[in-house]
Amino acid sequence: MNKVLVLLEHDGTTLRPSSGSAIGFARELSDEVTALLLGEDLGAIAAEAAKYAPVLTADHESLSQNVADRWAHVITEVARSQNAELIVATSTTWAKDIVGRSAGLLGGAMASDVTDHEITDGQLRLRRPMFAGAVNATLILEGSPKIITVCPSAYNAPKPADIPFLIETLSVDASTLPSATRFESLDCKKGARPDVTEAHIVVSGGRAFKNAEDFEKYVGGLADQLGAATGSSRALVDAGITPNSLQVGQTGKIVAPELYLALGISGAVQHLAGMKNSRVIAAINQDPDAPIFEFADYGLVGDVYKEVPRLIEELNGS
Numbered sequence: 001m002n003k004v005l006v007l008l009e010h011d012g013t014t015l016r017p018s019s020g021s022a023i024g025f026a027r028e029l030s031d032e033v034t035a036l037l038l039g040e041d042l043g044a045i046a047a048e049a050a051k052y053a054p055v056l057t058a059d060h061e062s063l064s065q066n067v068a069d070r071w072a073h074v075i076t077e078v079a080r081s082q083n084a085e086l087i088v089a090t091s092t093t094w095a096k097d098i099v100g101r102s103a104g105l106l107g108g109a110m111a112s113d114v115t116d117h118e119i120t121d122g123q124l125r126l127r128r129p130m131f132a133g134a135v136n137a138t139l140i141l142e143g144s145p146k147i148i149t150v151c152p153s154a155y156n157a158p159k160p161a162d163i164p165f166l167i168e169t170l171s172v173d174a175s176t177l178p179s180a181t182r183f184e185s186l187d188c189k190k191g192a193r194p195d196v197t198e199a200h201i202v203v204s205g206g207r208a209f210k211n212a213e214d215f216e217k218y219v220g221g222l223a224d225q226l227g228a229a230t231g232s233s234r235a236l237v238d239a240g241i242t243p244n245s246l247q248v249g250q251t252g253k254i255v256a257p258e259l260y261l262a263l264g265i266s267g268a269v270q271h272l273a274g275m276k277n278s279r280v281i282a283a284i285n286q287d288p289d290a291p292i293f294e295f296a297d298y299g300l301v302g303d304v305y306k307e308v309p310r311l312i313e314e315l316n317g318s
């Protein structure tokens with residue numbers, strides 16, 4: 001693989017940690033990795049990115065909000081001008097909105113949610129979950145360019161370089177950008193806990209928790225002891241106990257943290273689709289036959305209302 005373009009995600013102030021997975025993957029495939037940043041006032045973020053790869057910035061007020069058709073247009077133009085053979089991003093909600101559009105514009109071959117890869121006989125083989133995680137497929141992309149999104153925790157970010165790479169600012173002609181969509185406003189919830197797709201540890205709760213107060217006390221309490229993110233099964237989202245943003249699974253977020261703690265979650269295939277690539281899975285469930293135990297590295301049969309406070313106490317040292 002020669003030229004690889006990595007799309008980096010940021011929140012307007014700093015790089016999203018999940019972007020490290022895309023850079024890590026790209027670096028495993030090629031020495032010719034260039035990072036692309038879009039937005040406005042990107043100076044500080046570009047300096048951060050330059051620790052990992054040479055950086056191209058499309059820095060313009062017309063790109064200040066990530067309006068998908070504009071961003072996809074710019075990504076496509078840059079990929080073409082750079083003759084990129086591979087375009088990589090981390091599979092986040094942002095990427096789902098934008099990268100697929102670029103893939104359509106570029107007319108290449110795309111694989112999303114990649115969790116692993118190998119090169120055999122010179123061919124790149126990608127692993128990704130399919131059919132709600134019921135199977136893990138191995139894919140070879142035949143088209144060009146190739147567009148790949150990787151799961152947030154699937155790859156480690158490379159070590160930052162001692163001497164930063166170069167940063168180049170691209171010129172943006174706002175008059176050529178699509179204007180069918182206009183940005184209105186953004187409602188952003190800022191939580192003290194890390195984002196569920198970026199955290200190294202995720203503590204998730206299921207139907208065992210009867211209300212939002214219990215979820216916060218037990219799942220949130222344990223997450224805070226571990227510096228973890230909270231996640232939830234869809235059962236709790238559907239019951240209005242947890243917000244949609246916490247849902248892990250086929251129709252929620254796909255996560256692959258170092259440690260996934262499933263508390264009172266049965267392990268339905270749709271939930272497993274979102275977390276079964278976690279490095280270590282630990283589960284607490286009062287039903288010894290709960291399917292989650294088939295996937296868990298560590299399991300505790302017990303009542304979450306008794307076991308979770310014990311864990312919190314242990315971690316608290318009290």
Ligand SMILES: Cc1cc2nc3c(=O)[nH]c(=O)nc-3n(C[C@H](O)[C@H](O)[C@H](O)COP(=O)(O)OP(=O)(O)OC[C@H]3O[C@@H](n4cnc5c(N)ncnc54)[C@H](O)[C@@H]3O)c2cc1C
Pocket residue numbers: 205206207208209232233234235236247248249250251252253263264265266267268269270271274284285286287290302303304305
């Ligand atoms: C198209 C489709 C998409 C879906 N997408 C998703 C998705 O993205 N994410 C998702 O999570 N689900 C999804 N679902 C729903 C999924 O099928 C399950 O219904 C859901 O995951 C169940 O959530 P749960 O494990 O919390 O609840 P349950 O299956 O009811 O399990 C609760 C578990 O808690 C245990 N328990 C109860 N009380 C206690 C206690 N006090 N202590 C310890 N253990 C206890 C029980 O033994 C049980 O195993 C989807 C379904 C469909 C049809």
